[in-house]
Each structure stands twice: as structure tokens, then as C-alpha cells.
Amino acid sequence: MPTDSPARWSAIILAAGEGTRMRSKRPKVLHEIAGHALVCWVVEAALDAGASRCLVVVGHGRDDVERVLSTRFGERVEMVLQAEQRGTGDAVRCAIEADASLEGRVLVLYGDCPLIPAALLRNLVEKSDRAGADLGLVTATLSDPSGYGRIVRNATGRVHRVVEDGDCSADERRIDEVNPGLYAIRAGFLREAIARLTPDNAQAQLYLTDVVALAAERGEVLDLEGDMTELTGVNDQRDLALASATRRRRMAEELARSGVQIANLDALYVDAECEIEPGASLGANVHLRGRCLVRAGARIDVGCVLTNVVVDKNANVLPYTVATDSSIGEGAQVGPFSHLRPDTRLGPRSKVGNFSETKKTTLGAGSKVNHLSYVGNGEIGERVNIGAGTIFCNYDGEQKHTTVLEDGVFIGSDTQLIAPVTVGRGAYVASGTTVTEDVPADALAISRTKQVNKEGYAARLRARLRRKKKP
């Protein structure tokens, strides 16, 4: 084999455990970091590293785990069932028994280590291959190694075995070199070794880690030094929060390096599927969830929460805007405190201002809903002005109805539009009107009682009321 192109190799990822330490109904490996399940991060790293096949061992919550994996990776992952969770060694046994054709090198990973970099995996496979080692693994040192398996070395400094935290002697517990749980193992050896595992340990399980001692009996184990900040395993909610923060920080730094202006590298929450173009700017505590696209020159100010939103060039999203499944046109302005609900399409240079809510509405170029309005099921043309406190009465208790405002319409403040209703091009609706019928183009619609002024009445009224007041 040429050393720079290792043979085809496979990955086995263990994701059948319950994760009791999470104290959550969800299977542990489906807890999310930056919008992706833990196990998806691991599968992605293995595929990125060049695994030709990727077998995921599922068990606890398998329907949900399988659904998440196949939605994300389709044919690129194969599922193997571990019906009872009898330990990590047993999980690997399930995978190799399910597939007799596994050959070459097998990379075994745990589905709860979401920060693993693909480059380290590739390196581990290549180095193990080149050394001809039955088993290669990564080790790392930690100031607080508790919870992790410890690396026991022999007199010559070679890796001798791994001892689990719960099985450590007092001396072993002090070892600060830990097992992050990445192994590149020759398939033939793995098959033999797994068959020899026994459950004589504190947890009465089959430990995958015992395979290390079996490899060391036969020859030298290859070991690579890793950095534990990118190899942490998630066992409880604290680990999840810490791993999440590490991933977020890493993503924020990548974005900043690519030319996105970022107010605070530690206060940015961007899901992995979002795209932010260089030249965009993101304020502190901005959350971009699902698939958002933020184009160059757009500015998302502090505290905005956007889910599946496209923000076009030079748009300005002011503080504390919440938007979902919507698009914000070029140079448009939204917020502060606006709520764009699903299917809001804002045209170029349009404006939605404070305390306005929109839903299933298109707003044409240059149109404005500046203050305190509800605009639902609307088809709004260009250069339309919607005054403060306007309500689209779109729901009759049974069905939603559409309000159409043609180009150039002016809606005065405190108007209710009872849908279905159309206001024709250039029409003017006077403040306080309840629009129940279509308004023809260029007409004025007004519906309010006529105002009467009674001269001097206020003073007389006040005097009368004062006289009545009890002392």
C-alpha cells in the first residue's frame, strides 16, 4: 500500500447506551450541540475522515436514533442493533457479527464524543496502518481525569492496558493520562479479541477497553497524543453544556476569521447548518437556528432569535427580533422587538417596526408596518404604508382569510381589515376605520361616527363632578 493513501477502512460508532447520567427521556446521543445530535457530529467526523462505511450500533431509543441518522446521512450509514446494552465491547461484537465482510482497519468511536476532529481520525488510521499495529489509540492528559479510563503503561513506557475509572486501584486512579476512546483496529484482530472479552469487572460488562491489553500482549500498541478539549465525552448535562460552549466558540472563531463581524465570541449561538457571508455582522446573544442564510452587509443586532430565516444583503435586524421560516429582503429593516412568524416574505427596503407581528404575509418593496400591528395572511404590494395599531382580522374562528393591499395603499392608524378584503391601488383608508368591504383603487374608505365638539363643556362637567365628590 502506498503510505499516503491508506486502504479503505470502516467506522463503527457506538450509540446504543441509555445515558442514565443525563437524567433525560431523550437517548443521550440525540442531545444536540449547535443543532446536530451528538452522534451526528461523530458520524460526520468519521465520514469526513474518509471512512468508506459507517456502522452505527443502536439500541436504547433506536427508532428515534435511526430516524435522526437516516434523515441526516441516508445511505451513508448502516444501523446495527444491540438489543441489550451489555457494554462497549458487546456493542462492537454486535457490529462485527452483523457484518462478516468487515476487513482492513476498523475505526471504533463512541457516539457521545461530539468534538472529535476528522483530521485526528485520519491521522490515527494512517499511523496505525503504517506501523502495522493491531491497535492504535489516542491518549490525552487531564488535570481531573475522573470518569475516564486510565492509560496504564509498562516499564518501557508502552501502552499496556486501559483500566476503567470504577476498576482503578488507588494508584491507578492518580494516573492523569486518559482514554478518550478512539481506536483504529485491524479487523482480523478485533474479531479474535472481542471473542475473548469477559465481564469480570465492576460493571459486569464487556469492556471494549480490554481489547487494548490483548493487543499489547501480541505486539506494540500505537498511541497518538490528543488534546482533551476536543475529545471530551458527554455523560451528563454539565458535559453537554461545556462541549456545546467549546463547539460554539470554535464556530464563532471560524466565522470571525472568515470575515464576519462578531460582537462577542462567547455569546453567539449559530447552528451548524447556517451560512453567514463575510461582511455580515452579528451582535451579542444572537441565536441563528436551523438553516439561516445571512448575506454580506446584513446586520443582526443583539438578542435576535432567527430560525430558518434568509436575511438578504444590507438588511438591518434590530435588537430582540424573533423570526421563523421567513425571509428579509435586501436593505429591509426589522425590529426592535418584531415577531415574524412562518411564511413572512419582506421585500427589498421594506420595514417592520417595534411590536409588530406578521404571519404568512408578503410585503412588497418599500412597504412599511412600523408600529404595533398584526399582519396575518396578507398580500401587500409596493410602497404601502400601514399605520400604527392596524389589525388584519384574518380568522373567523373556522378559517383564515386573505387581506390584499395593492401598490401605494395608505392605511391610517388603528384600522381593522376584516378579511377577505382587498384595498385597491393607491386607495386611502382613514384612521380608525373598520374595513369590511373591498375599497376601489384611489378611493377613500372611512367608517367612524362623526365628531361633535361641545364648547365649554369640559369645565362644566368638571365642576359638576367635583360637587358630587364626598369630602
Ligand code: UD1
Ligand atoms: C468509555 C470508555 C472509557 C473512556 C470513555 C471516553 C469503555 C468500557 N470505557 O467510558 O475508557 O475513557 O468512554 O469517553 O469503553 N454504548 C453502547 N452499548 C453499550 C454501552 C455503551 O452502544 O452497551 C455506547 C454509548 O451509547 C456511548 C458509548 O458507547 O455512546 C460510550 O459509553 P459510556 O457508557 O458513555 O462509556 P464511558 O463510561 O464514558
Ligand code: CA
Ligand atoms: Ca461516555
